[in-house]
Amino acid sequence: MVPILIALIIGLPWLGALLVWLAGDRRPGLQHGLAAGFAAAAGAAALALLLVYRQGGSLTFAMGPAFGEFSFAPDGLGIFLSIIAAVVGALAVVFSVDYMRGSPQLGRYYAMVLFFIGAMAGLVLTTNLLLMFFFWEITALCSYALISFYNDDPKAVAGGMKALIMTQLGGVGLLLGAALSYAYLGSFDLAVFLAQAGGLPADVLQVLAFGFLAAAAAKSAQFPFQTWLPDAMEAPTPVSALIHAATMVNAGVYLLARFYPAFAGVPYWRESVMLVGVLSALLAAMMALVAVDLKRVLAYSTVSQLGYMVYAVGAGGVFASQFHLLSHSLFKALLFLAAGAVIHSLGTRDMREMGDVRRVMPITRTVFVIGAAALAGLPFLNGFWSKELVLEAGLKHGPLWMYAAMLFTAGLTALYTFRCVWMVFYGPPKERQHAHEAGRWMRAALYPLAFGALTTWLLAGPFSTLLGETLPFHEIHPEPTQAFLIEVLAAPATWLALGVVALGLLAWQLRAHLALISEPLQDLGRLAGASFGFEALNRLIVRSVQSAAEDLRGLQTGLLNWNILGIVAALVIVLLVAALGA
Amino acid sequence: MNVGIVVLAITGLLAIGLYALLVARNLIKVFVALQILVKGAMLAMLAAGQIAGKAQVGESMALTVIVADTIVAVVGLALAVQLRRHFGTLDVRAFSTLKR
Amino acid sequence: MFVHGLIVAALLICAVQAVRSKRLLHSALWLAGTSALTALMIYLLGAPEVAVIELSVGAGLVTVLFVFAINIAGEEAIPIQSIVPRPLAWFLMLSSIVMLMWMNRDLVGLNVDVAQVLQLDFKTVMWENRILDVLLQVGLIFSGVLGVLGLLAETHPSALKEGGQ
Numbered sequence: 001m002v003p004i005l006i007a008l009i010i011g012l013p014w015l016g017a018l019l020v021w022l023a024g025d026r027r028p029g030l031q032h033g034l035a036a037g038f039a040a041a042a043g044a045a046a047l048a049l050l051l052v053y054r055q056g057g058s059l060t061f062a063m064g065p066a067f068g069e070f071s072f073a074p075d076g077l078g079i080f081l082s083i084i085a086a087v088v089g090a091l092a093v094v095f096s097v098d099y100m101r102g103s104p105q106l107g108r109y110y111a112m113v114l115f116f117i118g119a120m121a122g123l124v125l126t127t128n129l130l131l132m133f134f135f136w137e138i139t140a141l142c143s144y145a146l147i148s149f150y151n152d153d154p155k156a157v158a159g160g161m162k163a164l165i166m167t168q169l170g171g172v173g174l175l176l177g178a179a180l181s182y183a184y185l186g187s188f189d190l191a192v193f194l195a196q197a198g199g200l201p202a203d204v205l206q207v208l209a210f211g212f213l214a215a216a217a218a219k220s221a222q223f224p225f226q227t228w229l230p231d232a233m234e235a236p237t238p239v240s241a242l243i244h245a246a247t248m249v250n251a252g253v254y255l256l257a258r259f260y261p262a263f264a265g266v267p268y269w270r271e272s273v274m275l276v277g278v279l280s281a282l283l284a285a286m287m288a289l290v291a292v293d294l295k296r297v298l299a300y301s302t303v304s305q306l307g308y309m310v311y312a313v314g315a316g317g318v319f320a321s322q323f324h325l326l327s328h329s330l331f332k333a334l335l336f337l338a339a340g341a342v343i344h345s346l347g348t349r350d351m352r353e354m355g356d357v358r359r360v361m362p363i364t365r366t367v368f369v370i371g372a373a374a375l376a377g378l379p380f381l382n383g384f385w386s387k388e389l390v391l392e393a394g395l396k397h398g399p400l401w402m403y404a405a406m407l408f409t410a411g412l413t414a415l416y417t418f419r420c421v422w423m424v425f426y427g428p429p430k431e432r433q434h435a436h437e438a439g440r441w442m443r444a445a446l447y448p449l450a451f452g453a454l455t456t457w458l459l460a461g462p463f464s465t466l467l468g469e470t471l472p473f474h475e476i477h478p479e480p481t482q483a484f485l486i487e488v489l490a491a492p493a494t495w496l497a498l499g500v501v502a503l504g505l506l507a508w509q510l511r512a513h514l515a516l517i518s519e520p521l522q523d524l525g526r527l528a529g530a531s532f533g534f535e536a537l538n539r540l541i542v543r544s545v546q547s548a549a550e551d552l553r554g555l556q557t558g559l560l561n562w563n564i565l566g567i568v569a570a571l572v573i574v575l576l577v578a579a580l581g582a
Numbered sequence: 583m584n585v586g587i588v589v590l591a592i593t594g595l596l597a598i599g600l601y602a603l604l605v606a607r608n609l610i611k612v613f614v615a616l617q618i619l620v621k622g623a624m625l626a627m628l629a630a631g632q633i634a635g636k637a638q639v640g641e642s643m644a645l646t647v648i649v650a651d652t653i654v655a656v657v658g659l660a661l662a663v664q665l666r667r668h669f670g671t672l673d674v675r676a677f678s679t680l681k682r
Numbered sequence: 683m684f685v686h687g688l689i690v691a692a693l694l695i696c697a698v699q700a701v702r703s704k705r706l707l708h709s710a711l712w713l714a715g716t717s718a719l720t721a722l723m724i725y726l727l728g729a730p731e732v733a734v735i736e737l738s739v740g741a742g743l744v745t746v747l748f749v750f751a752i753n754i755a756g757e758e759a760i761p762i763q764s765i766v767p768r769p770l771a772w773f774l775m776l777s778s779i780v781m782l783m784w785m786n787r788d789l790v791g792l793n794v795d796v797a798q799v800l801q802l803d804f805k806t807v808m809w810e811n812r813i814l815d816v817l818l819q820v821g822l823i824f825s826g827v828l829g830v831l832g833l834l835a836e837t838h839p840s841a842l843k844e845g846g847q
Contacts, residue, residue, distance in 0.1 A: 556680065557678060557680070558677070558678030558679070558680040559674060559675060559678050559765050560609075560612065560674045560677065561603075561604060561605070561606070561607070561674060561764065561765040561766045562765060562766065564603050564604055564766075565604060565766050565770075565771075565774070568600060568603075568604060568774050568775070568778065569774060571778055572774055572777050572778050572781070575778055575781040575782065575785075576781065578785065579781045579784060579785050584683060584686065585789050586789070587683075587686045587687055587690055588723070588727065589783070589786060589789055590690055591690040591693055591694070591723060593779055593782065593783055594690070594693070594694040594697070595693070595694070595697055596779065596782070597775055597776075597779045598694070598697045598698055598701060599697075600774075600775045600778065600779075601701075601771055601772070601775045602701040604764075604766050604771040604774065604775065605764040605766060605768065605771050606701070606764075607760050607761070607762075607763075607764060607765070608706065608758070608760050610706050610709070610748070610751065610752060610755065611701065611706070611709065613748075614700055614701065614709050614710070614713050614748070615701060617713060617716075617717075617740075617744065618697050618700065618701070618713070618716060621716065621717070621720045621740070624720075624724075624736075625720065625723060625724070625727075628724060628727050628729055628732070629727065632727060632728065633789065637728065637729070639812070640729075641729045641731070641732050642812045642815055643812075643815070644724075644729070644732050645732055645735060645815075645819075646815045646818060646819055648732075648735060648736055648739055648740070649739075649819040649822060649823065650818075650819070650822055652739055652740075652743065652744060653822045653823060653825070653826035655744050655747060655748075656747060656826050656830055657826050657829045657830055657833070659747055659748065659750075659751040660751075660829070660830045660833040660834055661833060662751060662755060663751055663754050663755055663833075663834070664833050664834075666754075666755040666756070671758065671760075672755060672758055672760070673758075673760050674765070675765060
């Protein structure tokens, strides 16, 4: 049963991608239907896997001695992330039925989204390092294709190229890890790597650990690679919700969580991870505070929340980070989709042109407020419980100054969230053309996510059981849900955090009275607007890669004899190696 | 059958084919060179089969190679005819329309 | 032995002439000669079936194809100046050949008795053990035919439309 389900989770979206592309752009209704159908089927298969994973077993293809086995095994991390990928993916596809209505080249859009869903599920379910790299690259490809979906818009294309280059540089770290694992341990298998990581020479392990950290930071848009994510907001909003909030950017955190037992012993690794998390969280929160583009605010907040997860992993709280990942995927996807409904209806992304939208879009306002409350960490929403667990894990195992910084960031989170909600839905109304409530399919996608944001904290117990049972190397102790709830409510740190959040909310309300403080902060705000100079760094990287590519173009002359020369030269080199080696 | 003579033949054919492939400018000459190269490879496969003792395996591989290389020649010549029509010349240098 | 050496020498001369001829039609004829001599060598190596096929396909079919294509495409004077500098071509070719010969140097003294080597039937090996090869050949033939049809078919309507460009 398990191998069939795994094959379905990965195979159904890919089959759907092929069929949608073959259906042709002249039949958009068929394309919408096929895409939604296959995505929903994949979501159902992922949920079914939750019921039967205890049977064990795995989907394995033996590939001979060179590549080992290509296998997919259902362990806790894999199952829960593939459920998120498939279910949130299905909801995003359903949302797209309304959002992309009438858009040209639907086939390309749906094919890429479905291809991505299958690849993401494959990435988290596989236990072979080489396959992990393969799926990692597929997700990067789909992300690039979807960011530059509106390929007539130079901003979209530039955003796509930037995302591609930054995440590919990180992918090199992953490939290096796979190659080193094979060279020293003779196998690409994950379980072998985790068990024998102590056997690697210390400097090799260090290279691996920091290489993976770099790969994860690039993929999850952490410090210092954080500026590609806001530029990726040129993508259609369902894509932003799926790829850049709920799934692909989680791949970095997944990587860190997966390999934590192997690297925990490397000197300074945990501290570096925590530092990366803290800096990302703090800087991104400040940048969110001054942004005026609705999607950019949400993008920065994604970076910030991912910083929390990375910080938790560094502190050793793998369960806390994954629980926050679950909450974050749901409420961030909810926020993005609701924002998409607003943008689709009003035709603008600039928050200064929005205001008092609640009159026209009451349902959207309600779900957006639910998501925002979860993001800010208000009690009894899933964000509150998971964020408190993260902060506690950080307090127990990390330096105090980092905890203070994260606490301050929680206040900033509340502040910018409230600012965003107020600027869009409340506040004075602005001039605008016909705005309308979200369409039927948009609402169909929003309701389950809002429900999830309200209730998934109740799953803490079963979730810890899932992770604890299936991840032998991580030493997670399963506890019932009440234990977690009581632990959070009893900790004084929780009340401290709540106080800070309340302060953040108040600060917005009283912003007129706080003018005294905000004056000297204006310069900081301008610095934040320029993303603290990291934009310049990233632009430098992108520009140097592109100019190197231009210079290499001289090698591609298109002349037949020149190409044959290349082949023969390679033959000579291969013969040389063979002759000397033998 | 002295294997040395066969190796000489194989090496000679491979050398001529390879050199001509690098140096030819007329597209049809390129296909002639390919044919010569593949004949050398085919002889090599047969000889290897004989030496290893599995003559039949070598023969069936050689047969496959003959078929494959004939197909290459067929499609390649059709391509050459079309290129002549499109570019007006068979000179390899004219076939590259990449920006310099 | 002497006869074998003579055949090999003739083979190599035909090959060189095929490459060096100024006129394409002569190249095609020298290529036919090369194929015929290769077929003879294959027969002497103890594989009569393959030799027959090589003779009919290589010396027959391919030669006819070449002549046909050359007639359609037309002869043309192309300057000899090659794109890859000749010394570089010589160097690459010689280094690969020398390395190949070096790696096979043990084989030169061997004498293989042709008649003794036969173990399995050729038919059995081809159709059972290596059935994948046969399927591959069928696939290749189909794709080749389709490719040629695709390449040659489209000229008719466009030739009528644009007048042959």
